[in-house]
Amino acid sequence: MKYAARRIASFLLTMVIVSFLAFMAFDVISGDPATALLGTEATPEAIAALRTEMGLDRPLGVRYGEWLLGFFTGDLGTSYVYHQSVSEIIAPKISVTLLLSFVSFLLILLISIPLGLSAAKRSGGALEAAGTAFNQFCMAVPPFFTGMLLSYLFGVILKWFMPGVFPDLSTDFPGAMRHIFFAAIAIAVPRIAMTVRMLKSTIQSEMRKSYVRTAISRGNDRSAVLRVHVLKNSLVPVITFLAQTMAEIVAGGIVVEQVFAIPGLGRMLVSSISNRDYPMVQAIVVILALWVVLSGTVADLVNQRIDPRLRLGGDR
């Protein structure tokens, strides 16, 4: 229990630091939100007035404190650009990004687990070598390039979905899913390759350990040993890896959302940064960071249940 408490405390601490750093980042980026909003013909007085209205003339610490207070009361502020509450704008984007990440993750699991397990059984041989080489190849293609090839082939030529126009989730769910499906492939391809590779090497190194050899040499059924001991002991690194994948999918989605014109958090983040829409950037950064840190923390807590030895060292 003490371990869990410590993990959660450090999780909170990380989040506070992340949100503060994000807040600070805006002060150093060149380009001022008031200037950006008022455009090329604004007078200095108008800019100053708007800065005051936005509260940008107050010290950093005060603004951050206010933001933190708002955050805990569920108020993420108002977008400079859209004049709507940030949470209102972000809510639908979150569901799109979650959906995209979920489909990608599902693809990764469904494809890489069976492939990884069967690859682990095989050692040596031309097939294995070809598989490994192919795996490396899948990791070598930039996702945005895969994304473009996919949209060109399935969108422009075969017209299975419409690149550029993301159907509304509530009115055309199948259409939106179709769109998401192709984007998810672009995200998943390199990740599948990495997961297969990871599974294979984890299982194989476990198999080489002496207790497995002993068990098998004592006449235990090979596949039973594999199921009972090897898989159980491989679980910890695999869960850690999958949690990391989960976190990276969301980050990788930033680029793929751009390619497929999917209105998710990533695309919102990129455009909000260039618009200097800080309340928006701040909220999205914190949400993304929350996702990353949360998946790490959950994986640690789960792992610690599976393998209580981790409790002693606290070593991750």
Place this chain on the structure above:
Amino acid sequence: MKQKMNGFFAAGLTITALLLLLTVVGAFWTPYDPNAMSGSEKFLAPCLAHPFGTDNFGRDILSRVMKGAGTTFTVAALTVLMGSVLGTLIGALTGYFGGIVDDLLMRLGDVLTAFPSVLLALVIISLLGPGSKYNVVLALGLVFIPSFARVTRTAFASARDVNYIKSARLMGASSARILLIHILPNTLNVLLPAITIGFNNAVLAEASMSYLGIGVTPPDASLGYMLSEAQGMFARAPWYALCTGAVIVLFVFGVGLIGEGLQRRSGEVD
């Protein structure tokens, strides 16, 4: 058995060496001036005179790829250098000494990893001015430090309790000496594969940044920049995207195979 393991290494080395050769030659000589424009030679499909065709300004794509590969290679290599040197340093300090330093630096790593890399890159690039390859290196290098630190930290931590290190300590060897001479060489078998993976991630990350418009920009055209530019003309000049894309893929593929070979060799040592 041994033969096959080196097969990956050899194949990877061959591909990488060929591309490196192209890059090194490109630094001194290219078939055409990579920036020379020609109105009459716009969008030529690959032919003998222009094996990769020409782009929207009539520039020879092969020449540009040769130059661009240099930029990409420099960015990736420097990024990995920065990430691995600082990462190893942090990994060594935290792994070997542990305690509060460990906690503090690892927490900092968590924070860094939690940030969307786009934002981090953008902040750094806004601070230093956009476009230059060195700014991209700084941005990416910073992002890469934690992963190197994690990898080496484990290696250093486990080496701490090994008997001969303990005896070295008893004999009064300084910490710096122990870290550098006794432990560092032993971490190479985890560090080298991490470097190859880091290199590939750097190439791909730079390409993604270019795609988002915050990567290397002209005049330092990198392969990533060219690829993202080529995507906009895909229907008109598919060879542009395909040739540039193929070079990036081969680059990453080759280094990936080297990494695979390295890992297998170290796997056997275990």
Place this chain on the structure above:
Amino acid sequence: MKKRLTALVLATLLCTSLAACGSKAETPAQSAPPAPTESANKAANAVTVGIAQDLDNSLDPHKAVAAGTKEVMFNVFEGLVKPTSSGDLIPAVAEKYTVSEDYLTYTFTLREGVQFHNGDAVTAEDVVYSLKRVAAPTEAGVVQVEALSIMADVVAVDEKTVALTLTEPSNEFISYLTVAILPADYTGQDTAPIGTGPFKFVSRSAQESIVMEKFEGYWGEGAHLDQVTFRIIENAEGLLMGLQSGAIDLCSHLTSTQVSQLSESEFNIEQGYMNLVQAMYLNNAVKPFDDVRVRQALCHAIDRQMILDLAFDGYGALIGSSMYPAFGKYFDEELTSYYTYDTAKAKDLLTQAGYPNGFDMTITVPSNYQPHMDTAQVIVEQLKAVGVNATIQPIEWESWVSDVYAGREFQATVVGVDASTMTARALLERFTSTYSKNFINYNSANYDELFAKAQACYDDAEQTALYKAMERDLTENAANVYIQDLADLVAVRKGLTGLAFYPIYVLDLSTVRYEA
């Protein structure tokens, strides 16, 4: 044929890669392709328009500053007068107006039956409110229309009559009365704007779309289409694919490269102009550009026709000063050929100025504007011939506004400058030495004097001559390296017709319709 071949290669590549990765690229359950929106749109008498950037400002027209926002919202709002595609002003919310002998009083009679989108009739009070709101803004975010600051008072004479008095006469005053007329007691303009235009605003979704529908109560001929959806697609490939896949019916501001990738059987390409003065703007206050000979040398060293050929497939109209051809009477054709491409002459001038071996310079370019980036790349190549070693420094648009435009920290920059209203003043006043946004630090006593005269002048021919003299001053002093007015290439799906181009940056959809 080529396209099919590419498709085949791609298909093979992808299928093998997916299959080998273990996934059988299962298509979603219903494998029937979705009904193309083109036909659905036609049946609904609707179009989908692709736009490259979100309307990133409040939708309140008095707060809007981005050209892209004004361009779209032109369909929703009108002023007392409105511009036509031929460059004239016609009465809109007003039916007619009279000007007093001393040019100091304007009396407007509002049009009978003109109403807001919420059904309320437009009253004189609304007009007074709207004009006062922008003449001397008290609300944060409202952009002042400086030309209206000479307004002494504006009063509602009766329900349908508005009288405006000025402190000093101005011959261009009327062209600023395109300011949108808004309902006086309405506070929701930011998010749910209400105007009097041919389309009414229905909804917006940040980053996704803006929907408008035909306003049935419009006073004039009104829109032909029942619904228009503006789709925001920020990356160029996405936009292009949206057109190719049938998701988008109409898209303007395309590049010649993009246009050449569209099928001729699906799209008509219409060509207008962007109404921008694209130039390499030079900071006249910093070395070496404080020397007129250096600036002239650059003008001779740059082959503008070559820029068009290389970067724009020959599209675009060359210019020679801060005026573009669409302005008709103010445009002086002669200035376009004032500087010929002549590297020998350029070298001569550089030698005279003390730079026989050229110099290094930095061209700052907003990186997300591909046409300007492309132009800059060609310029860099061309300048090599005279020993000038130019480097491109890409910069984000927001930073460009604060550092280059407001901060004036730059050597040279390639951008396009537009006119906010249809007056020569909108293009020329910015280079008077005391103007707050004279970002190139142009300083010519002659120019300032000409501008003052033009402002005091009431004879149209005489004023036009003065403006032309100002243009000549800019050209002779090589204030900037003037390049072109960019072509505005619009892809319009076959079956749609009626698109009209304006001499200002707007996209009028009220005239667009499906062919019977």
